[in-house]
Amino acid sequence: MTYQRGILASLPQAARYLSFNALPSADIHTVFAQLCALVDGEQIVLGLGKSLLQRLAINSPKLPNFPSYTHMGIHIPSTPHDLWLWLRGDDRGELLLSSQHLTRLLAPAFVCVDIVEGFCHLGGRDLTGYEDGTENPQGDEAVRAAFVNEPDSVLTGSSFVAVQQWQHSMSTFATYDENEQDNMMGRRRRDNEELDDAPESAHVKRTAQESFSPEAFLLRRSMTWATGVNGGLMFVAFGHSLQAFSQQLRRMVGLEDGISDALFKFTQPTTGAYYWCPPLRDGKIYLPTL
Numbered sequence: 315m316t317y318q319r320g321i322l323a324s325l326p327q328a329a330r331y332l333s334f335n336a337l338p339s340a341d342i343h344t345v346f347a348q349l350c351a352l353v354d355g356e357q358i359v360l361g362l363g364k365s366l367l368q369r370l371a372i373n374s375p376k377l378p379n380f381p382s383y384t385h386m387g388i389h390i391p392s393t394p395h396d397l398w399l400w401l402r403g404d405d406r407g408e409l410l411l412s413s414q415h416l417t418r419l420l421a422p423a424f425v426c427v428d429i430v431e432g433f434c435h436l437g438g439r440d441l442t443g444y445e446d447g448t449e450n451p452q453g454d455e456a457v458r459a460a461f462v463n464e465p466d467s468v469l470t471g472s473s474f475v476a477v478q479q480w481q482h483s484m485s486t487f488a489t490y491d492e493n494e495q496d497n498m499m500g501r502r503r504r505d506n507e508e509l510d511d512a513p514e515s516a517h518v519k520r521t522a523q524e525s526f527s528p529e530a531f532l533l534r535r536s537m538t539w540a541t542g543v544n545g546g547l548m549f550v551a552f553g554h555s556l557q558a559f560s561q562q563l564r565r566m567v568g569l570e571d572g573i574s575d576a577l578f579k580f581t582q583p584t585t586g587a588y589y590w591c592p593p594l595r596d597g598k599i600y601l602p603t604l
């Protein structure tokens with residue numbers, strides 16, 4: 315197994331997303347090596363941000379900057395961090411204890427800047443009630459979409475991830491009738507059927523993976539998040555590169571044809587970051603230079 319298995323595995327019942335920034339001038343190498351010894355790729359998925367890659371002198375994966383757009387009244391923020399941990403499990407208490415342990419371990423060199431709790435809503439539905447993940451590639455196609463697969467490359471088995479926290483206004487969503495809501499998604503909530511006559515602004519028309527050139531397949535592993543009365547989707551998508559995601563995002567925003575995604579009528583991203591998820595070798599996180 316050369317990749318972090320949690321990326322390919324089906325969604326857990328519960329999750330935590332932890333973001334960290336490296337402290338200036340701290341000796342990050344020792345602490346980071348201790349973290350890597352704990353990361354199994356399954357219960358804990360690890361992603362490294364661009365500036366951390368630079369500080370660790372890992373030059374191989376070319377991680378682009380997450381784009382920031384302001385277009386047609388839509389704002390897409392770029393909020394990069396150094397380290398991203400996706401803790402996966404079935405028990406919220408265990409995930410809390412794990413976050414406490416990891417935060418303490420990293421404290422000499424990294425400050426924890428964000429923690430979001432995620433969960434699986436109604437067996438994999440967004441808060442709006444729509445099934446999420448239907449058109450994800452499966453089996454070998456999922457492996458091809460999500461992981462770098464270049465013979466003899468140190469990057470083989472690694473993955474690039476786009477992470478965006480979207481905050482829904484459920485009261486705004488409720489002002490639309492069932493037909494209008496289905497047209498925003500381009501699918502019927504009742505039976506998950508794709509609508510043949512969906513408008514061009516429908517989310518699944520904006521993102522139809524086969525409609526891009528080259529085709530833009532992604533492995534989406536998003537989960538619902540909630541804090542107090544706020545909630546939405548923690549959008550998480552893995553790819554062998556970030557090209558598919560960035561093409562889809564541009565089209566959603568309306569940068570391609572002036573038509574923006576109907577999702578923006580009731581939800582917006584409040585964060586946005588790219589990370590590189592290293593491969594495993596002999597069950598351990600493998601970094602080209604450490």
Ligand code: HEM
Nearest residue numbers: 440444445446447448449480518521522523547562563581
């Ligand atoms: C609040 C944010 C979002 C929600 C609630 C959402 C929800 C959904 C739903 C319900 C579907 C239809 C079922 C499925 O195939 O999964 C879907 C499809 C899809 N979404 Fe999203 N999505 C969101 C954001 C995004 C973003 C930011 C992207 C990429 C930039 C994206 C990419 C896709 C893709 C690639 C598909 C499958 C399209 C196809 O090939 O048919 N989604 N999404």
